Amino acid sequence: MKLSECKLGVALHIESIDLSVDHCRRLKELGISQGTDIRICQNCVFGGKVISKGTELLGIDAKLANAIEVSYV
Amino acid sequence: MSDTILKNPKIALVGNSNAGKTTLFNALTGHRQKTINAPGTTVSVETGMWKNKELIDLPxxxxxxxxxxxxxxAANALWSDNSRHRPDLILFVADAPHLSRSLYLLAQIKHSKIPIILAISMADLLDKKGLELDTELIREVTGVDEVVLLDARRKVGVDELESKVNLTLQKSHDVNSATQVISGEDVRDWAKKHSDEHFKxxxxxxNTLGLHKLDGKLFTYWLDKILLNKFFGIIVFLLIxxxxxxxxTVFSSPFxxxxxGNLRDVLxxxxxxxxxxxxxxxSSFIINVLLESLLTVSQLIPPLFFMFILLAILEESGCLTRFAIVADRAMRFAGLDGRALLPLVLGFGCNLPAISATxxxxxxxxxxxCGYLIPFTLCSARLAVFVVVANALFPNYAGLVVFLLYITSILLVIFVGILLNLFNKLKGKEQQEKMPFIIPLGTYQKPLLKSTLHLCAIKIQQFVLNAGKMIxxxxAVMWVLQSTPIPGSGKSFAEVDKVEDSVYGVVAENISPIFKPAxxxxxxxxxxxITGFLAKEAVLGSLANSYAIDDVEDETEGFAQNLRQTFSSSSEGEQGLAGAAFLFFxxxxxPCLATVAGIKRELGGKFALKSITLSLGVAYIISVLIFQVGGIFV
Incomplete structure (x- = not known):
């Protein structure tokens, strides 16, 4: 399922990211890649989300939330 | 390595955005800093002196x-042998709560063979949670030369940092290794080729440091639930x-x-x-140039002071990055992300602090x-001119005219934004697919009054020194033009009473045909x-002066009559259209001189010229269109 469809607070596992290689690399440099465990902390306006990974918080837009495929941990 | 490196060693602050680099830079350099643009770019690099060491705050x-x-x-400074910013030592800044985020960059930087000190900032946030980082273990595992825990805002750990920097510089001098670099390969190619090993x-x-165990202990969810709320987020954002x-605008206006008023009169x-x-x-030079410059610069300090303080609070507290998420979608029209909304909104108060906010x-x-768009926002100084001129030319519709000007200002920002985007696309600058918006959010922190005021003082000092010169x-140039009499006026230098008797008047007379089509x-x-270029408020004074009226407020009707007559004669009876064209122009x-000086300071002289050209071009085209096209229908 897509990250954009997930509920708040549930632990999630990233299965794949449907973006170009360069964009996936930048996301990986920021700590988001296939195999990463994350959690949605906040649903924001216009479909944006705040996700957590360890102690880190990241704000993402609706487009990225739609491109990330996740499964429940 | 030559001995000069030890006399004035160059130290680069390197790290992710929002890792605390600039806070550390300000704590170490204080007022001894300046902003320079990287050669051939609008990328600004802060440099400053920390005792005998030159600090460079890389992007x-x-x-x-x-x-x-x-x-x-930043990458080339660390990579290229001949970069002017290439350091003798790297101060790698990583923030304690998000140390793992910096490790990938550290893995790459280690290959530069420049000595590295890992400065772990915001250590106070760990202390508050009763968490600890083992600096010796970090040093062993990462292989950096030294590790220091810092709270730069309170200057905790700065002494230890200094002694470790001196020690490391001495060591690197002894082993003569600091200038070895991997060169001859493009840094991006190299980073791409080795990415797997660096990620590993x-x-x-x-895993060795157990950073993942810190999971979830440092969050301040409740504040995010308000600031980033799906429904209230925008309201809170707009309120702030x-x-x-x-x-x-309002709080600074009494000052x-x-x-x-008073200070000008007394002085x-x-x-x-x-x-x-x-x-x-x-005496004319002292009063009309030196005193005028001093007063002009002084008038800019109160709005800048409030602006810098509030921005520093927003930035230090961690709120600014949250607003970027809220405003992101709204800013997409101009190809900008959410962070750009703040300067644009501030532009409607005063363009100058808005430029600083970029x-x-x-x-x-x-x-x-943003630098291109801000001059199109209707600042409060222009508003004063619009109210008086609209009342003089459109006495029955003055309110509506001013309202339409506000709406036009917003539309202009959108229109010019779209035009610039199109222009960039045509030039091939925007061919790549846009990176989706992703922004690391820092931990919320309580702003410290002392460090906020210190930061504010540094910024105001920099502004006064840089913009003050240009102002x-x-x-002085305007004074020379206004003081120089035309031949045959019977006046001598600095004794010209009427504008039309001065060279300034002749210049104004000679450029006036340019505005005939409008x-x-x-x-x-x-x-x-021309005077409006100095300050928009001065437009009314200049008009009144040219009609030999002492005070616009005392002689409103006389001023309005003169203005109507001028527009009527210049437009062959179409005073309404000419007035509208003038207002839109x-x-x-x-924008005013101070804003241009601000643009020059923040974005460079070349950019300031481009910005002036764009504004003048757009203004001229609009005013001519209003007069010419409007003339067809009237």
Missing amino acids: GLVSLYHISPDEEI WASDVQ MFLIFSAT VNLID TSGLESLLQNTPVVL KALQDSKSRTF TIVI GFGDWHISSAV MLAYT
């Missing part, structure tokens, strides 16, 4: 695989924007009025009586884009337009 970097001009400058190294270090807008009359026996030229934008493309030069080709108006044409 924030996620990886050596750079994707923006700012990152490219970062992951191994993270309104507060900042008010503070920079500005005090400087422009002018004081100097006039003091300089009674001095030659007219000298500093908070993280890449030079956004900064320059003084332009005021319906206001008259020297009274062109003279006011005033709305869009080049």
Whole structure:
């Protein structure tokens, strides 16, 4: 399922990211890649989300939330 | 390595954006810093002196695989042998709560073979949670030369940092290794080729240090639930924007009025009586150039002060990055991300602090884009001119005219934004698919009054020193033009009473035909337009002066009549259209001198010229279109 469809607070596992290689690399440099465990902390306006990974918080837009495929941990 | 490196070693602050680099830079350099642009770019690099060491605050970097001009400058400084910013030592800044985020970059930087000190900032946030980082273990595992825990805002750990920096510089001097670099290969190619091993190294270090165990202990969810709420987020954001807008305009206005009113009167009359026996030229220069420059710069300090304080609070507290998420979608129209909304909104109060606020934008493309758009926002100084001129020319519809000007200002920002985007696409600058918006959010922190005021003082000092010079030069040029009599006027230098008897009047007369297609080709108006370049408030004074009226407020009807007559004669009876063309010209044409000085300071002289050209071009086209096209229908 897509990250954009997930509920708040549930632990999630990233299965794949449907973006170009360069964009996936930048996301990986920021700590988001296939195999990463994350959690949605906040649903924001216009479909944006705040996700957590360890102690880190990241704000993402609706487009990225739609491109990330996740499964429940 | 030569001995000169030990005399004035160059130290680069390297790290992710928002890792605390600039806070550490300010704590170490204090007032001894300056902003320079990287050669051939609008990317600004802060440099400063920390005792005998030169500190360079390089732009924030996620990886050596750079994707923006700012990152490219930082990456090349560490990579290229001949970069002017290449350091003798790297102060790698990583924030304690998000140490793992910095490890991938550290894995790459380690290959530069430049000595590295890992400065772990915001250590106070760990202390509060009762968490600890083992610096010795970090040093062993990462292989950096030294590790220091810091709380730069309170200057905790700075002494230890200094002794470790000196020690490391000494060691690197002894082993003569600091200038070895891997060169001859493009930094992006190299970063791409070795990315797997660097990711693995970062992951191994993270596991060895147990950084993942910090999971969830540092969050302040409740504040995010308000600021980023799906429904209330925008309301809270707009409320805070309104507060900042008010503070920079309304709260600062008593101070500005005090400087422009009482202080000006006292100083002018004081100097006039003091300089009674001095030659007219000298006293005129002191009063009209030196005092005027001092007062002009002083008037800018109150709004800047409030602006810097509020921005520093927002930035230090961690709120600014949250607003970027809320405003992101709204800013997409101009190809900008959410962080750009703040400067644009502030522009409606005063363009100058808005230009300063572009500093908070993280890449030079956004900064320059915003720099182009801000002059089109209707600042409060222009509003004063619009109210008086609209009342004089459209007495029954003045309110509606001013409202339409506000709406036009917003539409202009959108229109010019779209045009610039199209232009970039045509030039091939925007061919790549846009990176989806992702922004690391820092931990919320309580702003510290002392460090906030310190930061504010540094910024104001920099502004006064940089913009002050330009303001003084332009005021001096205007004074020379206004003081030089035309031949046959019977006046001598600095004794010219009427504008039309001065070279300034002749210049205004000669450029007035340019405005004929817009319906206001008259020297009274062109003279006011030139003066408006200094300050928009001065337009009314200039018009009144050209009609030999002492005070617009005392002689409203006389002023209005003169103005109507001027527009009527310059437009062959179409005074309404000519007046509208003039108002729209005033709305869009080049901002005041202080703002231009601010643009030059933040984005460079070349960019300031481009910005002036764009504003003038747009203003001229709009005013001519209004007069010419409007003439068909009227």
